[in-house]
Amino acid sequence: MYRLSKVVSILEDIAPPELADPEDADRIGLVVDRRNNVSSAAVSLDPSDFAFEEAARLEVDLLICHHPMLFYPVSTLRWEVCERLKIALENEISVYVMHTNFDRAPEGTNDTLAQLLGLEEVERLDMGCVGEVEPCSAEEFAMLISERLGTHVQFVGKQDVERVMVVAGSGFHSALLDEARELGVDAYVSGELRHHIIRDYPGMALFDAGHYYTEAPAMRALCHRLPFECVFIEDDPHIRVQWWE
Numbered sequence: 384m385y386r387l388s389k390v391v392s393i394l395e396d397i398a399p400p401e402l403a404d405p406e407d408a409d410r411i412g413l414v415v416d417r418r419n420n421v422s423s424a425a426v427s428l429d430p431s432d433f434a435f436e437e438a439a440r441l442e443v444d445l446l447i448c449h450h451p452m453l454f455y456p457v458s459t460l461r462w463e464v465c466e467r468l469k470i471a472l473e474n475e476i477s478v479y480v481m482h483t484n485f486d487r488a489p490e491g492t493n494d495t496l497a498q499l500l501g502l503e504e505v506e507r508l509d510m511g512c513v514g515e516v517e518p519c520s521a522e523e524f525a526m527l528i529s530e531r532l533g534t535h536v537q538f539v540g541k542q543d544v545e546r547v548m549v550v551a552g553s554g555f556h557s558a559l560l561d562e563a564r565e566l567g568v569d570a571y572v573s574g575e576l577r578h579h580i581i582r583d584y585p586g587m588a589l590f591d592a593g594h595y596y597t598e599a600p601a602m603r604a605l606c607h608r609l610p611f612e613c614v615f616i617e618d619d620p621h622i623r624v625q626w627w628e
Contacts, residue, residue, distance in 0.1 A: 385421045385611055387413075387477060390445060394479055397608065398491060403484035410451035415471050415478035421445045423612040428599045430478065435467045437616045439474040446471070447479045449492070449602050485601065486510060490608070492551035495601035499531045500572065502547055510559060511550035513566055518545045521588045524570060534596040535624050539581050540588030544570040551597040555580045555589070563587065573597060595620055 385393075391413055403411055424445040427434035430452045438446040452464065460468075471478055485491040493512045497505050502514030516524070524544040529536045547570045548563040554573030560580065563571050569588060576591035599619075606613040 387416070387419055387421055387445070390421045390424075390611075391479065393609065394447070394481060397605070398481045398485040398488040400484055402487040403482060407451070407483045409456075410454065411480045411482050411484060413477060414452055414480050415468070415476070417444075417471070417475050417477045419444050419475050419477060421477075421611060423614075424609065425614050425616050426602050426606050427616040427618055428595060428602050429618055430467060430480075431618055432463065432467065433618050434616050435470040435476075438476050439470050441614060442474070443476065443614075445477045445479060447481065447602075447605070449480070449482060449485060449598060451480050451482055452478065483510075486551060490601070490604070492598045492601040493549060495604055496549045496551045496572070496597050499600055500528060500547070500549065501531075502549070508548075508562065511548055511554060513546070513548045513563070513568060515545060516547055518543055520544070521570070524588070525590060528572060528590055528592050532592050532596045532600070534593055534622075537576060537591040538589060539576075540570070542569055542586075542588055544588055546570070547572060549573070549597075551601070552594050555591070557583065560584050560587070593622060595622075 421444040423443045424447055425438045425441055425443045426447045428449045430448045486493055497512040497514055501516055505512050505514035521540050521544055525536045525538045546568050548568040550559055550573040553575040555576050571587055572590045574594035574597050576589055603615040606615050
């Protein structure tokens with residue numbers, strides 16, 4: 384049994400709050416404080432209905448999420464938020480969020496993604512990692528990503544792949560891709576590929592492995608780093624692909 388304050392200290396050691404984006408300052412940390420002791424916890428990528436329901440079913444004392452419950456200040460609570468808070472309050476579940484601070488932390492989302500994809504000589508960036516893989520075709524690298532992350536992969540580009548940048552989550556942003564180009568990257572892996580990005584960066588192979596599948600592995604691994612009983616709640620969005628011929 385751990386005091387909640389001790390658990391918060393452990394989580395802050397893993398992902399120091401000062402690593403987070405400034406706009407995340409009020410979104411991370413202990414966002415629902417039941418002042419309870421912790422003997423078991425659950426970890427989920429999203430603070431979804433399913434995550435809260437599973438946390439209650441498992442009778443855990445703490446739910447640890449990557450994504451914040453609320454991204455912007457509100458004056459009105461939506462029905463969905465009310466239902467999740469109702470579950471947390473009725474079942475004495477505190478909620479802790481580790482978002483962009485966990486992205487930047489050692490063994491966080493980006494480090495874990497780089498390790499899963501077999502990147503070597505890895506350099507940690509402000510947001511993301513860059514490293515090397517054995518030279519291969521774009522098709523071969525797409526297959527490797529698909530196998531390692533267990534999901535389908537969309538990609539564009541026909542050049543060979545050797546120097547790779549990874550950004551877990553939704554990382555197809557011009558500032559990050561400009562940095563990748565300056566670093567001589569020929570392949571970029573993230574989620575939520577945008578049309579204008581495809582048009583603006585034709586010299587780089589772009590691989591979209593989805594938001595969930597690029598971030599969930601680090602949250603899953605987090606369970607094994609905590610000194611108390613902890614379970615990962617699989618909340619795969621089950622994105623499907625329908626081909627038309």
